[in-house]
Amino acid sequence: MIQTVLGPIHPEELGVTSMNEHLVADSAKFLRPAREPAPAEPRMAVEHLGFVRWNYLGLRDNLVLDEPEVTVAELRHAVGLGQDAVVEVTSFGMGPDHAALPAISRASGMQIALAYGTYIARSLPDWVLTATEDELEQRFHTALEVAVPGTAYRAAMLGLLGTSAEIAPVERRALRAAARAAARAGAAVSIRLDASARLGPTVLRILTDEGLSPDRVVFSNVDKVMDVDYVAEMGAAGATLEIAFGEESYFGDGSKDATDAERLRFLLALLERDPDHSIVLACSVWTKGQLGAYGGMGYGHLVGRIVPILERQGVGPERLHEMLVARPRVLLDRP
Structure with a gap:
């Protein structure tokens, strides 16, 4: 069965x-000084898109997804293009609101499966920083097998678990705890790797040493590192590789996203x-600037634009069915 925020469904x-x-997310902890004066109006708007694309972390409101009606409308558009489901991966450190998801699913018609986890060390709330490995494992186990705290539904998988360029002690504790909890529940785990390091094999070893099978590991946003040899090594080890499309902004001097042409x-x-x-594929929308309402590509970009290009290529x-349907079913399905 696959756990969604509206209850379990059969894989088919x-x-x-x-x-x-x-x-629903709050990534304001990642705010950094802009390379130019910020707009006088602090709220995100289409007219700020040039500023935001050049200073992606420079406007606080861009880093917050807090307008459920906009989210619902954008998800409805994706449903109309043929998309059926999303995995919501907002982990602690990015301000998750698990209780808000059932209403969003009902209103939009989009099936939502939740990944439950903890992000990179510098973003984490105090309770995660001070939690023991056993406490984290119990919390992960509860989310998978009983209910996500504050809700009546279970998590489908664990994630998005964050790792920094040098794996912090709390990140290592979370990796080990999640691996054990996921192995017990037959669940998958999604991992965020730092783009400035080459720690995929190391992280995979940490997880498998705790009993998690490599085929239950998803390395997210591998398009952040355009190194075919490195990424293929993780794929050859049995892990799933996730590529996310739709964002092409600058984070600072010499620091920018790849283009979709490069990702393709x-x-x-x-x-x-x-x-x-x-x-597997995604858009990894995490900011207002990625939403269609603010001039971005939106949740429907994957099905509406990327899939047709892949067909033409x-x-x-x-193969498309494997990436978009069959593999997600395998990763999300568990006893």
């Missing part, structure tokens, strides 16, 4: 799925290198 009831989205070439290179790699229907 899950259609086209984005494996990494944020619907990267994905096609991975598929050519090993057609059997386990790959010769990616066949069976």
Whole structure:
């Protein structure tokens, strides 16, 4: 069965799925000084899009998803394009609001599966920083097997678990605790790797040493590192590789996202290198500037634009079905 915020469903009831989205989030802890004066109006607006794309972490309101009516409208649009489900991966450190998700699912018609976890060390609330490994494992176990605290539904998987360029002690505790809890529950775990390091094999070893099978590990946003050899090594070890499309902004001097054209070439290179790699896709919307209402690509970008390009590039229907439907079903399904 696959756990959604509206209750369990059979795997065959899950259609086209984005494996990494944020619907209600607060990432204001990542605010940094802009490279130019910020707009006088502190609220995000379409006219601020140029500023935001050049200073992506420079406007606090851009880093907060706090308008459920906008989220619902954008999800409805994605449903109309043929998308069926999203995995909501907002973990502690990014301001999750788990109780708000059932109403969003009902109003939008989008199935929502929750990933429950803790993000990178510098973003974490005090209760995570001081929690023991056993306490974190029990919290993860409760979310998977009983209910997500404050809700009546269970998590489908664990994530998004954050790791820094040098894995912090609290991040290591969370990795080990999540691996044990997920192994007990038959669940998958999604991992955020720091783009400035090459720690994928190390993180995978930490997880498997605690009993988690590599095929239950998802490395998210691997498009942050355009290194086919490095990423393919994780795929060859059995982990799932997730590529997220739709954001092409600058974070600072010499620091920017890849373009979708680059991501598409990267994905096609991975598929050519090993057609059997386990790959899933997403948009990883986590800011207002990525929403259609504010001039971004929106949650529907994956199905509405990226999938048609992949079809034109010769990616066949069976491979697309594997990435968009079959693999998400396998990762989210558990006893």
